[in-house]
Amino acid sequence: MKLYGHPLSSNTRRVQMLCEELKIPYEYRKVDLSKGEQYRPEYLKLNPNGKVPALDDNGFVLWESQAILRYLAVKHGAATWYPTNLKKRAAVEQWLDWHQSRLAPEVGKLAMHTLFLGAKASPQAIEDAKSGLAKILPVMENALARQPYVASENPTLADLAIASTMAYLDMCRFDLSAYPRISDWFGKMKARPSFKATAAKGA
Numbered sequence: 001m002k003l004y005g006h007p008l009s010s011n012t013r014r015v016q017m018l019c020e021e022l023k024i025p026y027e028y029r030k031v032d033l034s035k036g037e038q039y040r041p042e043y044l045k046l047n048p049n050g051k052v053p054a055l056d057d058n059g060f061v062l063w064e065s066q067a068i069l070r071y072l073a074v075k076h077g078a079a080t081w082y083p084t085n086l087k088k089r090a091a092v093e094q095w096l097d098w099h100q101s102r103l104a105p106e107v108g109k110l111a112m113h114t115l116f117l118g119a120k121a122s123p124q125a126i127e128d129a130k131s132g133l134a135k136i137l138p139v140m141e142n143a144l145a146r147q148p149y150v151a152s153e154n155p156t157l158a159d160l161a162i163a164s165t166m167a168y169l170d171m172c173r174f175d176l177s178a179y180p181r182i183s184d185w186f187g188k189m190k191a192r193p194s195f196k197a198t199a200a201k202g203a
């Protein structure tokens with residue numbers, strides 16, 4: 001199995017985290033985003049969106065990191081990470097959707113303008129992302145009052161997805177102290193070997 005990704009990509013990282021958790025061996029192929037390799041014709045045949053990650057599982061090609069998470073979890077029978085029980089699975093789906101449609105865009109905007117855009121960064125965009133997060137994060141903070149992980153008593157695909165994105169909040173030195181349950185949860189996720197093993201190296 002080949003995983004095409006980039007070391008600074010949180011979208012790649014969540015797939016790598018699941019592979020670490022489930023001990024799934026894979027060959028890592030770096031797509032150098034800084035050189036525009038994601039737009040090379042041979043890569044666009046794998047992922048026509050020009051984005052990482054992409055998975056090639058013995059000729060079966062899949063893109064969209066959360067679709068890859070679901071595929072690998074089902075393939076490897078990882079029922080604690082992706083429950084088979086209808087309602088338990090629906091709760092994981094809810095948080096995966098929340099992550100992708102609510103959290104990731106705001107964290108992405110904050111990271112882009114804080115870390116990557118240099119002179120083109122917009123202070124207004126940073127403020128907008130922070131006010132977006134001030135509306136979104138309380139939803140997760142309240143959910144963690146009910147159980148220790150977002151969808152369940154144990155970590156699921158949703159926690160991997162959220163933790164991989166929140167790694168960028170740390171890089172942006174975003175203050176999470178107003179959210180004590182998120183801070184505890186994030187501490188537990190960061191302590192997992194899968195998080196440590198997938199920290200950006202050789203970007």
Ligand SMILES: N[C@@H](CCC(=O)N[C@@H](CS)C(=O)NCC(=O)O)C(=O)O
Pocket residue numbers: 008009010011012033038050051052053063064065066
């Ligand atoms: N929804 C996609 C997002 C993929 C994505 O945006 N990847 C970024 C890196 S984290 C990328 O490849 N950007 C390169 C570009 O836009 O040129 C997923 O979850 O896989």
